[in-house]
Amino acid sequence: MSASAIVVLPGDEIPSAQLPKPTNKKKTLTLGPGLRHIPPETITTTIAGALVTDARKNAAWIEYNSGRYMPSVGDLIIATVNNSTGEAFNCFITPNTPQAALPHLAFEGATRKTRPVLPPNSLVYARITNSGRDSIPEVTCVDSSTGKSEGLGPLKGGMVFKISLGMARRLLSGRKGGVTVLEGLSEKMGFEVAVGRNGVLWVDGGSVKTTLAVGKAIQEVDEQALGEKGQKKVVDKVLRGV
Amino acid sequence: MGPQAVLSHLHRADGSATYAQNGYSIIGSVNGPIEVLRRDELPEEATIEVNIRPAIGVGSPKERHLETLIHNTLRSIILTRSIPRTLLQITLQVRSLPEEDASTGVSTSLTLLPHLLNTALLSLLSASIPLSTIVTSVLLAIPANTSTPVCSPDPKELLRAKPIRSIHVFAFSGDRRLLLNESDGTFSYDEWEEACELAEDVCCKEEGGVGLGEGMEVDGPQDNMESWLRDVVKRKVEQEQRWRTAD
Numbered sequence: 001m002s003a004s005a006i007v008v009l010p011g012d013e014i015p016s017a018q019l020p021k022p023t024n025k026k027k028t029l030t031l032g033p034g035l036r037h038i039p040p041e042t043i044t045t046t047i048a049g050a051l052v053t054d055a056r057k058n059a060a061w062i063e064y065n066s067g068r069y070m071p072s073v074g075d076l077i078i079a080t081v082n083n084s085t086g087e088a089f090n091c092f093i094t095p096n097t098p099q100a101a102l103p104h105l106a107f108e109g110a111t112r113k114t115r116p117v118l119p120p121n122s123l124v125y126a127r128i129t130n131s132g133r134d135s136i137p138e139v140t141c142v143d144s145s146t147g148k149s150e151g152l153g154p155l156k157g158g159m160v161f162k163i164s165l166g167m168a169r170r171l172l173s174g175r176k177g178g179v180t181v182l183e184g185l186s187e188k189m190g191f192e193v194a195v196g197r198n199g200v201l202w203v204d205g206g207s208v209k210t211t212l213a214v215g216k217a218i219q220e221v222d223e224q225a226l227g228e229k230g231q232k233k234v235v236d237k238v239l240r241g242v
Numbered sequence: 243m244g245p246q247a248v249l250s251h252l253h254r255a256d257g258s259a260t261y262a263q264n265g266y267s268i269i270g271s272v273n274g275p276i277e278v279l280r281r282d283e284l285p286e287e288a289t290i291e292v293n294i295r296p297a298i299g300v301g302s303p304k305e306r307h308l309e310t311l312i313h314n315t316l317r318s319i320i321l322t323r324s325i326p327r328t329l330l331q332i333t334l335q336v337r338s339l340p341e342e343d344a345s346t347g348v349s350t351s352l353t354l355l356p357h358l359l360n361t362a363l364l365s366l367l368s369a370s371i372p373l374s375t376i377v378t379s380v381l382l383a384i385p386a387n388t389s390t391p392v393c394s395p396d397p398k399e400l401l402r403a404k405p406i407r408s409i410h411v412f413a414f415s416g417d418r419r420l421l422l423n424e425s426d427g428t429f430s431y432d433e434w435e436e437a438c439e440l441a442e443d444v445c446c447k448e449e450g451g452v453g454l455g456e457g458m459e460v461d462g463p464q465d466n467m468e469s470w471l472r473d474v475v476k477r478k479v480e481q482e483q484r485w486r487t488a489d
Contacts, residue, residue: 005483007476010319010367011375011416034370036321046321046372048475050483065482066249067370068256068275070325096276097328133326166482178485225481227488 005050008062014043020055032061033072065166069094069198071131076152076172078160078196079126079139081118089118091126093137093198100137102126107141108149116154123155123202125194155194158204161215167222171195180228181221184235185214189242213238245360247474249368257369261361264396265340268357270365275328282329287322290330294358297336304351311355312362315413315422321372330371334358342397348383348409349426355411356381356394359422360467367475377421378445378467379413382437384429391437393444410434412441416468 006018019029031037034047045051049064071077071093079091082099090099102124104115118124130138141152163171170177172195182193191205191214201218205211217238221231245263252258255271262268275288282289292313294305312334320330336354343350356379363377382391385403391410392399400406408427415421420442425434447468 005479007472007479009376009416009472009475010373034372036372044374046324046374047370048367048478049370050479063483064370064479066257066368066478068273070275096273098277170485225485225488227485229489 005052007049008045008051009048010046012045014045014051014060016041018051018053019043019060020053020058022058027058030057030059032059034062034064035060063166065164067165068097069165071100071128071137071198073128073131075128075197076195077126077128077139077198078155078194078200078202079124079198081120081122081124083120084118089124091124091139093128093139098132098136100128100132100139102139102141106139107153108147118154123160125152125155125196125202127152155202155204158192158202159211159215161201161203161219163199163201163219163222165197165199167218168195168197168199168201171201171218172197178228179221179231181217181226181231181235182214184232185217185238188239189214209242213242244470247364249364249474249478255369257365257367257371259361259364259368260337261357261364263357263360264394265338265343266354266357267337268361269335269337270361271333271335272330272365272369272371273333274330274369274371275325276331278327278329283327284322286326288320288325288328288330290317290320290322291332292316292362293331293333295333295335297339308351308355308358311422311424312358315359315377316362316366318421319373319375319377319415320366321374324372332362332365334361340397342401346397346400346406347404348400348406352409352411352424352426353381353397353400355379355424356413359413363471364474368478375416376468376471377413377415378471379411379422380441380444380467382410382412382441384408384410384427384433384437389433389436391433391440393440408433410437410441412438412445414442414445416446418442418446 034045036046037043047062047064049062052063053060077093079093082090088101088103091102093100107116126139126141129140143150170179189210191210194202203211203215205214217234220234248260252271257272259270278289292309294309359379381394383395384391384407386405386407408429411424413422445467
């Protein structure tokens with residue numbers, strides 16, 4: 001889907017010809033962000049963007065890259081701790097939205113006796129367990145089935161960078177996202193990154209110079225929407241400077 | 243000449259747009275969904291707040307009146323029930339007005355209204371707020387010497403066609419429903435109906451078998467608001483997706 005992307009406006013009806021053909025009769029159609037179903041079988045759009053379909057998963061959604069992050073269950077986010085109450089930390093997912101609750105016991109190895117101590121403004125890498133449409137949003141730092149952190153938890157040191165929501169999705173979608181800049185940089189530098197779907201990138205390179213170089217490189221790729229060749233140029237430029 | 247639009251150019255707002263037509267230039271910004279004040283909170287709907295800032299000075303009752311009209315129109319297209327207990331803040335800053343605006347002899351709030359509505363919609367699209375449909379708006383003037391309405395007249399045209407018998411503002415949704423009508427002056431019902439039909443043609447896409455895919459390929463006339471809007475959104479999508487094609 002490049003030039004052939006179907007551009008939609010809110011309120012457009014999606015004809016059934018443009019929806020994915022189910023390969024398996026039993027598999028129901030999944031509607032992603034930006035689409036709504038009006039019974040019996042009308043499917044209309046609610047936001048402006050490009051219509052994307054996936055025949056294998058039998059899913060359709062609208063791809064867009066603007067606006068505020070809206071929490072949805074299962075998303076990985078980087079939250080900022082605001083304060084701590086008796087049972088939970090109150091965290092910001094995006095500014096000026098209701099605070100999300102991160103229970104004190106939702107950390108690996110946390111018990112009533114040994115609770116983690118997080119001062120205000122510390123960062124946590126967490127997963128959303130409740131999107132907060134009808135209650136307050138909730139996040140967790142453990143996998144409920146294994147009780148392990150699986151890479152989630154407090155982020156110590158490093159620095160955060162603001163990236164667009166589309167860039168965060170690209171970074172998290174692996175090969176499909178087409179981001180090669182991190183692999184390129186990692187050949188010469190050592191660093192850690194965490195990507196939050198809420199448009200936050202955390203980088204720790206051990207030294208301020210490395211951290212800034214990596215963060216700025218990603219922001220540049222984001223702002224100029226660079227492809228693979230452009231990213232290689234950015235990598236070369238950064239490695240020359242270090 | 244068709245209107246000009248730039249989307250998402252303010253980096254601290256969730257959505258923004260600048261719209262310019264016939265010497266009117268307006269910056270719109272949308273913040274939301276954000277936390278709502280307890281006293282404005284609605285249990286099952288989003289609260290919408292519209293702020294209009296005039297080009298010069300502070301807001302007056304004229305701006306309050308326009309805010310109410312825009313608030314009520316937008317409330318019928320925003321899916322407020324999908325984002326309950328939140329706030330949508332829409333700010334519209336008038337950047338410049340044409341010089342002739344005050345001397346045309348017609349209500350200046352009506353000549354500004356369609357531009358404000360179009361800017362508000364562009365900002366909402368930029369902020370990716372869930373909408374049930376789009377809204378497009380147009381101004382029509384009926385001069386005293388003829389009975390044929392002039393569509394989205396330039397202020398210079400209005401000055402030349404003086405005296406103007408009546409002016410009308412129409413706003414239509416994407417499914418051709420009339421959402422807003424404000425009229426000023428003396429006119430007969432037939433004249434109003436003619437103006438309404440003309441406005442519908444300008445605001446909405448041509449009726450008939452224009453499918454979703456076909457509508458964009460037609461290099462539609464620039465005076466059709468719906469195809470113009472589609473063009474603006476197409477440019478926005480291309481901008482966002484250019485990494486897929488970039489090498």
